[in-house]
Amino acid sequence: MREVDMAIIGGGPAGLTAGLYGARATLKTVVLEKQAPGGQILLTDLIENYPGFPGGINPEELSKRMKAQVEEFGGEVIIDEIDGIEKEGNLWRVTGWENEYLAKAVIVATGSEPKKLNVPGEREFTGRGVSYCATCDGPFFKGQPMAVVGGGDSAVSEAIYLTKYASKVYLIHRRDKLRAEGIWQKRAFENPKIEFIWDTVVKEIRGDKKVRELLLENVKTGKMSKLPVEAIFIFIGMNPNVDLVKDIVELAPSGRIKVNMKMETSAPGIFAAGDVIEIAYEQVSVAVGTGAIAAMTAVEYINKNFG
Amino acid sequence: MPVDVNDKNFEEKVLRSANTVIVDFWAEWCTPCKKIEPILEKLEKKYAGKLTVARMNVEENPRTPASYGVRSIPCLIIFHQGQPRDTLIGLQPPSSIEKALRRFL
Known part of the structure; x- marks a missing residue:
């Protein structure tokens, strides 16, 4: 003592x-x-x-x-x-x-x-494509499509960071505008590798041995869609x-x-x-x-x- | 001190070890991985003679991490009698690592 x-x-x-x-x-x-x-x-x-x-x-x-x-x-x-x-x-x-x-x-x-999404597949695929740390895991998915979930500073800045490795980064946000600092928004909008998916939430993370696709829902239209990605990085607070x-x-x-x-x-x-x-x-x-x-x-x- | 292992000596140093071995998969790019190191050093001292702490750089050694499905670091895998027995992904507090190890020590 x-x-x-x-x-x-x-x-x-x-x-x-x-x-x-x-x-x-x-x-x-x-x-x-x-x-x-x-x-x-x-x-x-x-x-x-x-x-x-x-x-x-x-x-x-x-x-x-x-x-x-x-x-x-x-x-x-x-x-x-x-x-x-x-x-x-x-x-x-x-x-x-x-x-x-x-x-x-x-x-x-x-x-x-970090908060969890609490959707099916999240826990199962943690460490196999589901991540809460872009600097840790981004390099494992070189040249592959990735998704980032969130609209705050972490989500937007880490999406930009991940473009160093990704073939493409989909930024999935439940609203139609970002909450991140202005400078991050500007950099993200100017980045040709980032595609924004607005008004959308992740309903399920699917895969076999690793993540293969996300099931998405547009919260305005209720329309469901699938998005093929190899990794999903979650920054929702x-x-x-x-x-x-x-x-x-x-x-x-x-x-x-x-x-x-x-x-x-x-x-x-x-x-x-x-x-x-x-x-x-x-x-x-x-x-x-x-x-x-x-x-x-x-x-x-x-x-x-x-x- | 943790022993650095690679694709070549993994079998000898880890799989054929008489000790329980905890392998810390890490990379230079992974800052949180560095947070695990002091904890592992403490555990190695605490269980001296029974526990070996090994570190593998995933950038320099692609084969072993791939064969154990390592796609997220920090990642700790506990090997006992040549078999992977438990995997801990992400930053872990000391008590969780010790709890996972205790079953084999």
Whole structure:
């Protein structure tokens, strides 16, 4: 068991920023990450809208730098998977796969994970043509037709990325316009390899040993059609990872953690930041900002209650 | 330390190993694959002598991944007594990997 001042759960941009601020406040700070530092950003190939990096920055490089900055001030980034948080007096006991931590303050920065379509064939063909990571799996389908589902930043930017490998990319969206940033829309509309299939949803993913075709439905006309593809990449939004704290802190109607402007949750000593909180914009810059706020509030809380 | 395996030595290093072997199929282009590495290193230490962690670069070794139907990485396949016993696709938390391995250790 380890006694710490601040335990941060999740090592994405929000958690690592909180770790930096905790460490700089000279508090004993641990960032607990279940895989390796970086979080969701590691699924993309280049980050172009994080200020200070014209030309974009590689997400792996950004993660490494954020981690190094936590460590520069004495914070620790530990690989551990947390599966329980319990109150113990005025402290919180955080239980992990490897270790237990007793903390004065906890910052929940557990992020989110990709939503599933929940259609027949999706689970069966995951890893055999159904994917949630274009940079991981795009190269397996060189020269073949692929589909991307969604209309937000991830869907449109990953569709553009996949044109590096695909013979053609069909972008299937349930509405008749995109939600993605303007620059992504412009690039997608100008890309000759991308064909848009509007007002359409995927009803079924079919194949034999691997994906062969999609069954589509036009939501306006009700007309069904088949689309032959070798791969389908799904980017229809994210679900927050709240399982760990859903019985301890109040959630917002969206299912994310309810916080105030200081990133305080309904439980004293528990703060939250990043994609897991009730903020509509899943951006690195937003995650970083909320991580800083959560840590600064946690420092105030620790000074007041334990000082 | 994980051992790098290739199409040529796969049979010797993995299929004929006395240990349970977990093979991490990866590629340079796959950033999330790098997230699995520290977890596997921890597991290898924890089950030293019983577990071998092997890594195969799918770009340099087309044959083995194709024969096991690997079309998505990160992909972990657990081999026990020469047979593939379990496949884990996508990023996995440590507990899931350990749970899958435990049955063979």
